Amino acid sequence: MTRATRLMAKDISVAFAKPAVLDELFVCIPDGKLTVIVGPNACGKSTLLRALARLQPVGTGQVILDGKSIHKQNSRSVARRLAILPQMPTAPEGLSVRDLVIRGRTPHQSALRQWSKDDAKAVALALEQTGMTQNACRPLEALSGGQRQRAWIAMALAQNTDILLLDEPTTYLDLPHQIELLTLVQNLNRETGRTVAMVLHDINLAARFADHVVALKNGRVHCEGSPTEVITEKTLGEVFSLPCSVIADPIHGTPHVIPA
């Protein structure tokens, strides 16, 4: 039995979800660590992440945040502790990076208190941490794919939560931008102590950046642990049906998958 963490899924089942269902899945997201969820297409990775962020209603079981069912908590109060960046979010045309990042402050604002010093501080810090200060006044559509994704991450950072969930943040980025973005996320995790959980497709990148890997298959956790424990020839054969060799990355020492 794993010890309790701030964010857990307790035997959750999701019966009707696109693209995949969850089947009595149990997982704890380790506090302060960078967790990566991997698995084949339609194994329930995104559904799990969305369920953890209360975007996906669950049939049975509960998602627990700070000891209480997340669905029974005030959504604004949850949003001050947990931020999620869904896959491929969209923004109205002409929205500037700063205006986008400001919207991350929504759960801290109200009709009566629309702007405070804390808001200004959090927005400036988020822009700085993501290296977007120079681009703050540019509209999103004028940015490159990598910069745009950093802008969205800045928005999630401005929300100033202890837990950050990212659904495939590297989709449609080329390799250099994937590395750049994941390095940014890793640094944020190391420097601010935020708990990060994200879905990634690329196992080698997962192995390189994760502290903790959760491998899903058919809506259940197949196995979890450190990258070296999870990313093995045996597991990859079972989870992805992929015959492969796993060697130690000659530079970083993390597991590296070479498909057969």
Added chain:
Amino acid sequence: MTAHTASVPSEHPGTDARGRWLGASVLGLIVLSMFALRFGVRPTGWGQIWSAFTAFQPLNPEHIVIREIRLPRLIGAILAGSSLGMAGALMQGMTRNPLADPGLLGVNAGASMGVVVCILIFGMTDPADFVWIALGGGLVAALLVYLLGGGNQANPARLILAGAAVSALFLALSRSLLLVSQQTLDVYRFWVLGGFDGIEFSTILTLLPFIAFGLALAIPGSLVLNALMLGEDMARGLGVRVGLAQGLIGLAIVILCGATVSMAGPIAFVGLIVPHLARRIGGSDMRWMLFFSAGIGALLMVAADLLGRLPLFGGNMQAGVMAALIGGPVLIWLVRRNGVSKL
């Protein structure tokens, strides 16, 4: 790329630029209002406007015209224009569709149907009596469009199709009812063109609470819309109760449109075009958008009502017709010049 860089200044106005535009629109509205009080069928002078308010003589025909006819008409036009502008801004923001407008999404057709029922079955002729049934009709049409458009899985294209279908249905129903009675047709014909003739203070006083309530919903709605425009998932992640927010914003739209429709008829175009102009000035922050939409809507409506009184247009062109005559070319110009922003 160059197009983007070129359009940056106009799309990202600072607070200064917004302040200047705000000042300009308030000034414009004051000037237009003065003209609206000054010009009409009966010639009056500038001095008489002043004296009508400072030293009112109950038997002076000019004073009576200014205070009892032109003033309510002016206030009606301001209220209708700003309500329609705000309703259009909320609707475009909520459906994330730059073509959304109370006319396209069936609300006006539903409210019109309600008015026809009022005229035909209850024999009403005073707009103040229409308002509840017009609101009911607008609400029914909006719910129908929402359900046909896919409920909470609605996408903009489906919503527009559902809106067109429901509008056509309600229009056909209204027309078939009108065929039954010549008398109803006469009242309806006058009302449907959209105008502010014969508006009295009592009408405005009846409708004012509705518009105030719509406004009270619209202001917090615009705050939430900023988050909602990033997509429903993102909004939920930011702690917005999406269903509740959409319901309240929808209610604000129906109330603002219903009140306007019962007062001045189904005025087309204002709700569609005003938010596009407001976006040019105020950027994509919905709070400013709502504000500027109200201002520009009022300006357009007062101008339309004023122009419609000019001898050039026969001296009595309905404001709704006039607004479409002005609005059409402006919309074409906007689309040709910058294209329509994706929301």
